[in-house]
Amino acid sequence: MHDAPPPTLAAEPEPLSHGLKQRHLTMLGLGGVIGAGLFVGSGAGIAVAGPGIVLSYLIAGALAMLVMRMLGEMSAAMPASGAFSVHAERALGRWAGFSVGWLYWFLLVVVLAVEATGAARIAHGWAPGVPQWAWVLIFMLVFTGANLAAVKNFGEFEFWFAALKVGAIVLFLGLGTLAILGVLPDTDPVGLTNLTGQGGFLPNGWEGVVSGVLAVVFAFGGLEVVTIAAAESEDPARNVARAVRSAVWRILFFYVGSMLVIVTLLPWTSMKPGESPYVAVLDAIGIPAAGQLMNVVVFVALLSALNANLYGSSRMIFSLAERREAPKGLLRISPVGVPPLERSREWGSVPRRAVLASVAFGFVSVLLNLRWPDTVFLYLLNSVGAVLLFVWALIAVSQLKLRRRIEREAPEKLTLRMWGFPWLSWTALAAIGAVLVLMLTDDDARPQVLWSAAATGAVLLTAGVREWRERRR
Template identity: 65%
Template sequence: MPHSSTLETPPRQRSGDSLSHGLKQRHLSMIALGGVIGAGLFVGSGAGIAAAGPSIVVAYAVSGALVMLVMRMLGEMSAAYPSSGSFSAHAERAMGPWAGFAAGWSFWVLLCTAVGLEGIGAAKIAQGWLPGTPQWAWVALFMLVFCGANLAAVKNFGEFEFWFAALKVGAIGLFLVLGGLAIAGVLPGTHSPGASHLGDFLPNGSEGLVVGLLASIFAYGGLETVTIAAAESQDPVKGVASAVRTAMWRIALFYIGSMAVIVTLVPWNAKSVVTDGPYVAALRQIGIPGADQVMNVVILVALLSAMNANIYGSSRIAYSLVERGQGPKVLAKASGGVPRIAVLVSSLVGFGCVLLSYWRPDDVFAWLLNMIGAVILVVWIFIAVSQLLLRRRIERQAAKRPVVRMWAFPYLTWIALAGMAAIFVLMAREPDTRLQLLSTGGMTLFLAAVGYAWQRARARS
């Protein structure tokens, strides 16, 4: 007989306590506000500027529009069906367990690997301040702090993210104010550059714009965390709705706005944009003393924030998957409202990725990085397809108008899917991203096949 979970989520297999509701609205609001600001914006945007020149603003605007549509779709489903499994639970509800399995475990691999990468990045900064200290020791210290905080109570994750996000928002807000004053020529000791750096808008033609677009896509990490966290808040629906409604101006201000300030202040082909980072280059241009160390502090905060969020996110995705019968039952054990074994396992896998970067950097670790390279795009496709299938059901089941609704349904959903398909084509054209695309595709197909086999076995039993 066909599996019935395409109509409803299967009964949960609870073990021990359920998750708590320890996150407050101020936690969710700040996670939504600052979670979007990651190290990829502060550091990774330099390569995009070097390739696209001033047209990087267009690249971030295009990718930002796509991200905004994805966030709206995810918000619609998460407000209707709050779950710590977020898009994985929605995919299962829409398409069956195989889809939830593939989307959830591929994202878990991505988050665990990201924990290791962020730990390495943070350790390099700390080692620069204290030369001679081993990087692995710094990574271990950071991992212990955030693993311990996540083991204790969800409110600890919320407090860390609240203050991390406040620092990031404050830093980028100050950067935008100083940059705007410098562009206007009213900052002491500076003169307005006008449009002198914007003349060659497409210096490397459409190919450069494509490289910039691909770089910008993967800078938008962290948007999913707020829908995962909302399930443990005091008012999940209100939290998701607030996050989704502010997504547009957050993306426009933090990403597109800061890119516009940078390319206006600094020549796009300045070596410092890549070697020192675009934000350091801009701050030096307007005469801020110690700009590199100021940004090192901000980048360290961004990396530690991402570590904390990804330990949290990976443990909740794993917990939700196993609670729905799609993994080792031990990971679904919760005590004190926290899935402690899932937190420990996710942290240990992240630290294992760090060890691989030292022991097998050229083969196993490189393969792992390629495998997660396009996971976020795969997740976005699952979100869009799930929203297409669930929208009518949400409207039928809702006693009133849904709190969050996708704009111009189904047209903008189809446009978003077309945009994702176009990005896949662009990735297939570039040698570096082509390998990522193939590796991620292989992992996703493998997980989907395992999930489908499990689904069929469960249906027969």
């Protein structure tokens, strides 16, 4: 095993169905990352950075764009349902593929509990007669069924969920711009008063901008699912390239544009962590029932993220099983006794056991969140708090190594190229390291880094022990 040649760059046949269309991937790229972190969590960033939150989102968004460009380059050249886990294995060895795959799976199934619980709280407010746990059960059952039936069901759910979120942001940007110009009834042009008053554009200096980056960088997590989903489309290489190209620019526009509208219309000092700045703006410009309207958007965003995370986690663990990094029983993709023709039509070659394994751990996470939200589940959540940055770092390292191999062995596969290679790849890697160091100096973020480092160390130790045992064999 130790002297085995590096894995081939040739793409292996994808055993899953190709039920996703280009429109599914494009909208997944646009809407999959837009969630409650933007609609509600952005208030915390504004509270620490003031109008400088616009710069915070530009910096965090630029980092996410670089990571996605690197990931898009590798996924277009070598599409696979394991995406960056497969790339890490081909670039660095089995230990890397094992580690990043399991860490990402763990991240998704834990965060899934937050989304299910958050959506249940909103639904419970609308229908108090139904207990919160019952709403969680309903959501989990519905999306488990959607993911078990056929991949096109997942695609359709995400398409319409994402369309609603994107539509809400476009409408918000339109109304906000009209309000800034004083075109709406009962509004006057606001000018630059809120950008230059209350301490200026950077009321807390660049330290505030950096704190804002720490508050918002994780809002860009979720884009990676596009490269996982692309493997189940008709033309993975072409589709993932198009999805990555369109998604990163538009998402950056939505995020930065939203923040610019918010801090231009309202004084940043009026923002409170935990309260949606979008609701505050809609209330200020006289939109009736703004809070309930935004509740609907956040509710859809949470269900969309739940659906996407269940999909992404099931494909990741299925890919791990394909490479003998997870139990091989997870490879079953159809019910026993169903003829192949019916199997393809009815089930769409869905990794059913991988879906059930992911949702089972998701249920455990939800129960922990409902029963011990401030103790057991908090530790679990902290253990994945910085995992996204570790995953991004491995994506960058994998791209730096694989790019040279692709250029040497199959240059025709580089249909999507990383900008400014290798300098921007190294810049992204250094920026990820800088964010981790800054998190260590922040009292609120430090436990996430330490717990996540411990979880990562445990996975790396497991990977090392497996390598050692296989070499001994």
